Amino acid sequence: MSLIIGPEFSQLFRDFEHTAFRLETRDHYKSANESEALRQFVAGEPVDLGWFQNWLTMIRQATLEGRRFMRVRVVTMPLTDYSRFGVFCSEHTNAAGEDIRYLARSDAAGLPDYDYWLFDSSKLVRMHFDDDENFLGGEIIEDPTVIVEHNYWRDAAWHRATRRDDFATE
Numbered sequence: 001m002s003l004i005i006g007p008e009f010s011q012l013f014r015d016f017e018h019t020a021f022r023l024e025t026r027d028h029y030k031s032a033n034e035s036e037a038l039r040q041f042v043a044g045e046p047v048d049l050g051w052f053q054n055w056l057t058m059i060r061q062a063t064l065e066g067r068r069f070m071r072v073r074v075v076t077m078p079l080t081d082y083s084r085f086g087v088f089c090s091e092h093t094n095a096a097g098e099d100i101r102y103l104a105r106s107d108a109a110g111l112p113d114y115d116y117w118l119f120d121s122s123k124l125v126r127m128h129f130d131d132d133e134n135f136l137g138g139e140i141i142e143d144p145t146v147i148v149e150h151n152y153w154r155d156a157a158w159h160r161a162t163r164r165d166d167f168a169t170e
Helices: 007-015 035-043 050-064 081-094 144-160 164-169
Strands: 019-024 068-075 100-102 116-119 122-129 133-141
Touching: 007 050, 007 116, 007 122, 007 133, 019 144, 035 050, 035 081, 050 068, 050 081, 068 081, 068 144, 081 100, 081 164, 100 144, 100 164, 122 144, 122 164
Parallel strands: 019 068, 068 100
Antiparallel strands: 019 116, 116 122, 122 133
16 A cells, blocks of 8 residues: 655645545544644643644635535544644634534444545545554545445535534534
8 A cells, every 4th residue: 555645645635626525533633733732722821823824824725716625523522632622723724714514423323434535526535544643644545436435424424514613612
């Protein structure tokens, strides 16, 4: 299995034409970029979002071009500190144009237990992580039957998920 990472992985977010969908299934992700902001959030300190600006700018630009970012986060209840941090961050990504929704793990039966990106309903990238939650890379899957199955899972997750603002107030 060959994994893409770095500039090759980043290019996926510039090349899609219409939609980019992400299913997130983990309760924690380890990323050096966000570790200080996560620490600040958990400590109740003001959170420096400087690390996040490139992503927000990309989403704003894609939205202006008529492209759409969508995401469903499957979360364990009660929320982990990391998931609470994700709800906090999603206020900013939603304001930039991404539509992030939440689905309690207890309502996620039948969905995969791994993360993936689906671009334009036709390009599937399964995300791989190590045992310490570090991102290893994305595996491009080209089997049309598997891609159709992931489109079904996208639609099922989206249908069951709660909008971020409604979830945040619950």
